[in-house]
Amino acid sequence: MQLETYPDREMLMLGLANVLAGQLADFLRRDGQATLAVPGGTTPGPVFDTLSGVDLDWANVAVLPTDERWVPETSDRSNTRLVRERLIRGRAAQARLIPLYAPAETPEEMLPALEDGIRPHLPISVLLLGMGTDMHVASLFPGADRLDEALAANAPLLLPMRAEAAGEPRVTLTAPVLKGAFNIHLLITGGEKREALERAQSLTPQEAPVRAVLDAATVHWAE
Ligand SMILES: O=C1O[C@H](COP(=O)(O)O)[C@@H](O)[C@H](O)[C@H]1O
Numbered sequence: 001m002q003l004e005t006y007p008d009r010e011m012l013m014l015g016l017a018n019v020l021a022g023q024l025a026d027f028l029r030r031d032g033q034a035t036l037a038v039p040g041g042t043t044p045g046p047v048f049d050t051l052s053g054v055d056l057d058w059a060n061v062a063v064l065p066t067d068e069r070w071v072p073e074t075s076d077r078s079n080t081r082l083v084r085e086r087l088i089r090g091r092a093a094q095a096r097l098i099p100l101y102a103p104a105e106t107p108e109e110m111l112p113a114l115e116d117g118i119r120p121h122l123p124i125s126v127l128l129l130g131m132g133t134d135m136h137v138a139s140l141f142p143g144a145d146r147l148d149e150a151l152a153a154n155a156p157l158l159l160p161m162r163a164e165a166a167g168e169p170r171v172t173l174t175a176p177v178l179k180g181a182f183n184i185h186l187l188i189t190g191g192e193k194r195e196a197l198e199r200a201q202s203l204t205p206q207e208a209p210v211r212a213v214l215d216a217a218t219v220h221w222a223e
Pocket residue numbers: 038039040041042043044066067068069079129130131132133136137138139
């Protein structure tokens with residue numbers, strides 16, 4: 001793991017957006033297309049605000065949530081809603097958003113169709129992850145019902161996930177998809193998450209799912 005510490009959160013969000021933009025630009029120059037996977041939650045909004053204003057060939061960028069709460073976009077719990085409102089706008093309005101939710105009672109019903117949607121956009125060129133204080137990344141929660149399956153080397157692309165801490169059912173990219181990304185960034189803020197990250201280093205991926213990606217990740221942190 002490589003750790004980048006920033007003097008404050010504003011510098012963190014700006015600096016990280018700049019790194020992500022640079023890596024996307026490299027992919028676009030080389031391959032003519034790129035896939036950016038991004039988290040939901042409370043932390044990444046300011047990164048999205050900056051990134052959405054960067055001059056890139058956004059029409060050739062596919063944007064994929066790392067995980068989704070099984071709620072429609074009308075819910076303020078929807079990660080897709082956050083991405084649409086804060087990232088897929090301005091210069092980035094041309095980017096193609098690949099949803100991990102489709103209207104149905106349960107994620108299981110839509111899983112094959114959702115997998116078909118993301119398959120053409122893998123591997124991920126640039127992956128941004130958040131982390132909870134419980135050391136979950138994407139929706140790989142400690143104690144989740146299908147965590148072992150999601151951590152396995154032969155895991156499918158996507159799995160439904162249920163955990164007490166998760167609230168509603170989730171859908172998540174699995175560990176092999178996350179680990180398969182060319183560039184992996186983890187965004188965390190505050191002392192509690194920094195301590196959790198330190199703790200995670202001596203735990204198993206089952207205890208601390210962030211461990212699944214940590215060795216290959218650059219961690220971006222500010223108090
Ligand atoms: O539930 C989720 O939580 C994590 C961390 O969110 P934060 O609010 O602590 O930043 C997030 O990375 C994940 O995408 C989301 O579904």
